[in-house]
Amino acid sequence: MKPNHHWSVHVPEQILDYGPLYGFWAFLPERLNKVLKNLNTNGWGGGQLEVSMMREFHRAVQLEGMVSEHAFIQLLFGESRDREALGTVQDAANHARAPSRVLAGTFAEKSARFDEPKHDAMRLGIVNYYNQHGAKVHLPLGIPGANTEALDSFVDFYDYALLDGRRLTSTNYSRRGAASSLIQVHSNGEPHAGEIRHLFRHRQQGILDSEKTVLAFIEWLVPTLDTPMENNDFPWHDFPELGVETWARGQYAAPNEAGFPPQVLPLADIQCQVARGVVGYCIPPIWITTTMDRVRLK
Structure with missing residues (x-):
């Protein structure tokens, strides 16, 4: 038996201890190993190899950090590559300098107008968000x-x-x-799952530092009326720690519908991602979802 085969037999036990693999896998360190091995070492050896590799790596990380601090350069830099495959070094730089749970990625559109009818629900959601936090804002064509x-x-x-280092x-x-857009929040003690339609920042006159908050515009899934979770034969009935919930397939709550969380939330208010299946x-x-937060099964 090879080492990897031996290690795989411990995976079920590790899942019980640490939760879904997504919460503790080591893809980024493994990718960094590949990056380090591909760096130019100028033929150094005998103790100098490691120093050369780390100098080159830190140079690349510092360059990423400098680029990310300037919006215009970041925009050009981001457009020159695959939008969702920004590279191992940039991911490492993001993790290293992230001051909080939330870190914005690259621009999809900068200073974009959102006054078309398709953005009506989003505009109303932003107005409600500001007004619920003590500001006084109205729709441009409203009273x-x-x-x-x-x-x-x-x-x-x-x-x-990035939310807690997850994209x-x-x-x-x-x-x-939608695989990387599925999230969960708790509202009034109940879990709600939804899909992120937009990630954005908004600058509002008269509200200090409003542009610093990363916001999410979310469409919420509709719970099933008769949940199979109450059925003892349902496979996940005995594992409430997994946070399994069921939803009406292909159905979403109406814009700003009562009984659901606000459609516009700060990204920091999101509890975690969820995985969804049928x-x-x-x-x-x-639809069925399970939390990708870390859990410990009893």
Whole structure:
């Protein structure tokens, strides 16, 4: 038996200890090993090889950091490569310099207008978000209230953002479908899963530092009326720690529908990503999600 084969027999136990593999896999370190091996070492050996490799690596990371601090250069830099495959070194730089749970990725559109009818729900969601946090904002064509400001019509859209080091994408700019856009929040003690349609920053006149918050525009999944989770024969019935929930397949809540979380939330308010599949033996078939947060099964 080879070492990798021996290691694989411990995977079930590790999942029980640490939760889904997504939470503790080592893809980034393995990719960094490949990057280091491909660096130019100028033929150094005998103890100098490691120094040369680390100098070259730090030079690349510092360059990524310098580029990311300048929006215009970042825009050009991001357009020159695959939007969702920005490279191992940049990912490492992002992890190293991330000051909080949230870090914005590359621009999809900068200073983009969002005053078309297709953005009506998003505009209303932003207005509600500001007003719920003490600001006074109204829609540009709406009836202004006392001492309110009209909503600014420009936003910066992002291809992706990092939340706790994990990449979240928006379905409007992703080439991979919704897999990396599925998230979960808790509202009034209940879990709600949704798909991120847009990741953006918005600058609003009269609100200090409003442009520093990464926001998400989310469409919420609709829970099933009769959940099979209550059925003892359902495979996940005995594992509540996995946070398995069921949803009506292909259905989303109406814009700003009562009983669901706000459609516009700070990215930091998101609990975690979720994985989604289809339960085909139900009639009609349903969606099923499980949290990708770390859990410990008893």
